[in-house]
Amino acid sequence: MNQKINFPELIDLMAHKQQCSKRDAERFLRELMAIMTDVISEGETLKINSLGTFKSVWVEDRASVNVQTGESNIIPGHYKLTFTPVKQVRDAINEPFSCFMVEVLPDEAPILNTGGDVVNETTDDASPADVDTLQEDAMPVVQDEKVTDENTHSMGDNARGSATHERDEKVTDENAATSDVTGHDDNKIVEEGGVLQPLIPQIDDETEPAQPHLKLEEDGNEDDNANDGDGDSEESSDEVNEQKKKISRTYRHGLLTGIVLATTVCALVVLSFYLYLTRYNEHVPDDGSIALVADTVDVVSEQVDTITMKQDTIQVDSINVQPQSVAEDIVATVQTSQTDTIRSGVFLTSMSLRHYGHKAFWVYIYEENKNIISNPDLIPVGTVVVIPPPEKYGISPSDTVSINKALTIADEIKAQQKR
Amino acid sequence: MEHKELVSELQQRLRCDKEMVESMLENFSRIVTERCSQMDVIVVQGLGTFEARKKMERISVNPTTGKRMLIPPKIVLVFKPNNAIKSRLKDKK
Numbered sequence: 001m002n003q004k005i006n007f008p009e010l011i012d013l014m015a016h017k018q019q020c021s022k023r024d025a026e027r028f029l030r031e032l033m034a035i036m037t038d039v040i041s042e043g044e045t046l047k048i049n050s051l052g053t054f055k056s057v058w059v060e061d062r063a064s065v066n067v068q069t070g071e072s073n074i075i076p077g078h079y080k081l082t083f084t085p086v087k088q089v090r091d092a093i094n095e096p097f098s099c100f101m102v103e104v105l106p107d108e109a110p111i112l113n114t115g116g117d118v119v120n121e122t123t124d125d126a127s128p129a130d131v132d133t134l135q136e137d138a139m140p141v142v143q144d145e146k147v148t149d150e151n152t153h154s155m156g157d158n159a160r161g162s163a164t165h166e167r168d169e170k171v172t173d174e175n176a177a178t179s180d181v182t183g184h185d186d187n188k189i190v191e192e193g194g195v196l197q198p199l200i201p202q203i204d205d206e207t208e209p210a211q212p213h214l215k216l217e218e219d220g221n222e223d224d225n226a227n228d229g230d231g232d233s234e235e236s237s238d239e240v241n242e243q244k245k246k247i248s249r250t251y252r253h254g255l256l257t258g259i260v261l262a263t264t265v266c267a268l269v270v271l272s273f274y275l276y277l278t279r280y281n282e283h284v285p286d287d288g289s290i291a292l293v294a295d296t297v298d299v300v301s302e303q304v305d306t307i308t309m310k311q312d313t314i315q316v317d318s319i320n321v322q323p324q325s326v327a328e329d330i331v332a333t334v335q336t337s338q339t340d341t342i343r344s345g346v347f348l349t350s351m352s353l354r355h356y357g358h359k360a361f362w363v364y365i366y367e368e369n370k371n372i373i374s375n376p377d378l379i380p381v382g383t384v385v386v387i388p389p390p391e392k393y394g395i396s397p398s399d400t401v402s403i404n405k406a407l408t409i410a411d412e413i414k415a416q417q418k419r
Numbered sequence: 420m421e422h423k424e425l426v427s428e429l430q431q432r433l434r435c436d437k438e439m440v441e442s443m444l445e446n447f448s449r450i451v452t453e454r455c456s457q458m459d460v461i462v463v464q465g466l467g468t469f470e471a472r473k474k475m476e477r478i479s480v481n482p483t484t485g486k487r488m489l490i491p492p493k494i495v496l497v498f499k500p501n502n503a504i505k506s507r508l509k510d511k512k
Contacts, residue, residue, distance in 0.1 A: 005462065013454075036466055040500060050445045051444075051451060056508055078509040079508040081508055083498035089448065092452045093452060093471050094494050100493070105486075105489055
């Protein structure tokens, strides 16, 4: 390795190789070198079949610059010796790098630093062949990951669903509580003002829807609002007391005016709170907020979720399709994709029938929403799914090829689900 | 000077048969390639040196088509004549 072989060593090697005496080897080499020197010096071409060609070539005059003085000078034309090894020798010498091939670069590829190392080169060479196999190998793994993703997603959905359920229960509880209260009051009213029985149902109708709202809003509002709410409730309770007194005195007019007053006050309070809530909806996203606000916030977050889901699916799909058209795809799908909600009695097939005109295309809805649907046969009610635009998967209900393609995909999905 | 001429010249000088000269030439070439592929340098006094040189990868452009090609790195066998031969060649007109 990297050692210098002098003439004596060369003679040794030669003798060993040729199985002859060192003297013969030396004689031969000396004569050979003498002839070579003579021939080359004369500018003649020397060809040795097993080694290569020595040839002197004419180099034209060329302008050059003296590095030290900076003066430009002309190097006069002269002969130069070139040596071209024969193919066998060339290949034998280049054996360690024989795996490389000349590659045509694409026009848009940036000019890289040509001083790149060998490892880079090998990876570049290997990439076109390896990428396919890599993709093939990676596919099942990716699907597995997707499955787990779906599971986690569905778990998250369930959790959210339960959360909303809890909220709903809260709401109903509160409603029940308020209705109990109001019912009690009404009973009192009925007991105390027995004469006014025909009037009371009407009042109930008016007060009952109003009071739960009031209750809810009072519970959910933040501290600065709570003061107002408390004041209002005190006012209303004062009004109720007044009502009681008036009823006990059985003053018809007083009762009527009192109830009317109470209802108007309640209506005003509800109206003001409603306006307040609608105006400052974004400022009340507290955990302890009322179900009304929570519901709206939930709706908003669901929308956000669907948007992110859209983006996820788009990214997955576009990675599979073409990296260049990612942006276009995103724009297209965001603009054209719709959403639909799973209800009881609504299946992916019925959605497909409604949106695309044929039930076989449910597979594409499933593909689009793989991350939120773990099992296409068992989708939780209320799941918001993205309906991809028909162009994305080449959906056309009149084309049998398209339908058959969808059916084969459906078979694959079913086979996967069975596993 | 062609190969045949070289062989006959050597034959004359060494006064041995053609096959012998051929095999010796072959073996000489083999030694050069073997040694140079191990990155050794063969120095012959009065003639020059045989050595293997690494060439970096480079981008070359086909002037007619304008296509750019990546020429891979390679190891080539080079022969450097000694100064006496070089200067004699240079002076030759």
